[in-house]
Amino acid sequence: MSERTTKQRETEETTDADAKGGDGTPTTVTSGATSTVRALENAGIETMFGVQGGAIMPVYDALWGSDIDHVMMAHEQGAAHAADAYNVVSGRPGVCLATSGPGATNLVTGIADANMDSDAVVALTGQVPQSMVGSDAFQETDTTGITAPITKNNYFASDADTVGDTVGEAVALAGSGRPGPTLVDLPKDVTNNETDRDPGMPQTPETYTPQEEADADAVETAAHTIEAADRPLLLFGGGVVKADASEEARAFATEYEIPVVTTMPGIGTVPEDHDLCLSWAGMHGTGYANMAINHTDLLIAVGTRFDDRLTGGIETFAPDAEVIHVDIDPAEVSKNIHADYPLIGDAGRVLEQLHDALPEAPDADEWREQCQTWKTEYPMGYATPDDEPLKPQFVVEALDEATSDEAIVTSGVGQHQMWASQYWTFREPRTWVSSHGLGTMGYGLPAAIGARLAADDDEEVVCVDGDGSFLMTVQELSVAVREDLDITVAILNNEYIGMVRQWQDAFFEGRHMAAGYSWIPEFDKLAEAFGARGWRVDDYDEVADAIEAALDYDGPSVIDFHIDPAENVYPMVPSGGANDEFALSEDQL
């Protein structure tokens, strides 16, 4: 990536990782393990993330001499999150590796996270030899059993001859249709056993046939409904990003001049500074997006699963709206919100179909004006009084300012995540990388590592983290240093698990039970101890310089922004409330 700088190992000529082979030729299949690696090569996998251990050692050994790069992570959870972010940023499957038992269970959080956010993550786990399965052998866990509810599909490989096909299928399945995580459990006898069968190109199972194109009559009817709508509203979800359908989504919105709100995972599908874009809706979404959701008479929802953080109470969600729901997963349609017009298919393809079927834009001048009025009525903003500590929103805007439109932002979970998504103006898909459905604190730093390896060199990678979230996966900083990854971690440090503190203030009469850190490490020094660069910022006038220095530094850097610990996130729709009931301050909750 860049020249090594402060690393102590500067004098060493080569590291093990450099010695590892890769001469441009595919791996020769001699065993289940080499067949596994060959299947990954056939699938075009270039990078994977993992941690070694007994039961997975044959697979690791087979990587010696393969062109696939392996990033040795500090913790398997980090490997799963890195693979996840790698997928979000590149659109290609992210692969993670772990040994049996604790290695596999450490992956679980990351797999569950990928499952909730429909990310194509492939997990390969070692397993004890089949002769010992069921005997409570050392480091044996029922990995396929544990992960069945949180994978799109999982596999227990039982034969060296077919393990490569299985791994290929797991990769192909993860990325097709509605993406999601898959897992292959690899017993050590299977990977050790001899075979010379080249697994060939990866294939999805024959019986797996997602519908790409919506029924033509249904499209026709839906198009008429759009044309007749008075208050049409587009709702773009993460499915639009997954389907690489931003272009179709933008074209549809602008041609028919239909206002757009996104979900949080849908951020970046349309430029947030576009006139038609009302930004994202939901619990901490903008007031104007939530007003629009509540007042639309036709919600055209694409690639969203109507999560409760978006809908609030089901009874009051878009109560006057008919719903057109475009999704590739039929099970999402009418799961939470009834679809009057279900359109099953690929987001981009169905948007094209709708486009072809829709001759005229709906007559919605008044509605568009109304949406603009809400924008001015409910502006996002914050004050920066001199006598109060640094405001986190200011830091987010300063970071946005200092980086390009293509910069990639990862985050932890909590208030900082909300400020990052509210005050960063996203313009491109696959630039907002966060843990939405599972809400996993600790996602941000390993995600930045995965994102860095997937992104182009000129795209900055910034992790907007919380102090609490950072502490959950901080060990991955060692990986960023070892791999010399140019990432910038901006900690919005309120010395609180702030989102919990906010709820305690609003709903638990201010009893801050287990929410405050009475002591917290000095993150700038911690960063330096890891071999990264660190800064601490307390005042407004230091913000820009620190950001510039951190972005300039060609390696991992951490800025510890000490922000106003009392700052809260608004707007806020109380859980289960109507979208238009968002509070603008604590006394409205």
Place this chain on the structure above:
Amino acid sequence: MSGGLEGPPPEERASPDGRRNSQGIRIDPEVEAEPESRRAVLSALVQHEPGVLANVSGLFRRRQFNIESLTVGPTTDGDRARITLEIDEPEPGIEQAKKQLQKLVPVIAVTELEPDAIRRELALIKVDGSAPDQVGAVAEMYDGKTVDVSRESVTVEITGSEQKIDAAVETFGRFGIHEIVRTGTAALERGTRKTT
């Protein structure tokens, strides 16, 4: 605490009157009644491989579908098995259950059977052995047969619809039931109609 924003407060916002029910369907709150549940028989053709049954039953548990019975067995194709499920759910729940089932990768096809489909369950009922003749007579009444007799007990085998078995169990109750086992419903479409 700070971080407040500007704008009209919640009580000053005009809110639409519309409503949805708990299934997310738009309704007239004046007339809406609680959605009624019904019994549905689902048949799933699945890959005959380890873990499928656990996966299917796990799915129904974790999504809180009300499952009444579940049976599984091989088909003539060694690679495929058939699972019959009976569920009790309001209409949207039945649709959801079908879709979620279909979504499992090893599940090849799912259908809901017609109300007149052939449904059969098998029960083995072990009752007290003091009146074997009377037990035999009742078994005959239910087209069942005595399959085991000992000094202490008589065991009868009954097949039929769930209702018939329920009725038989009740009747046998007067002899004193020692043990009972029921298989749950297996079902196929009638005539030329294909099940999946």
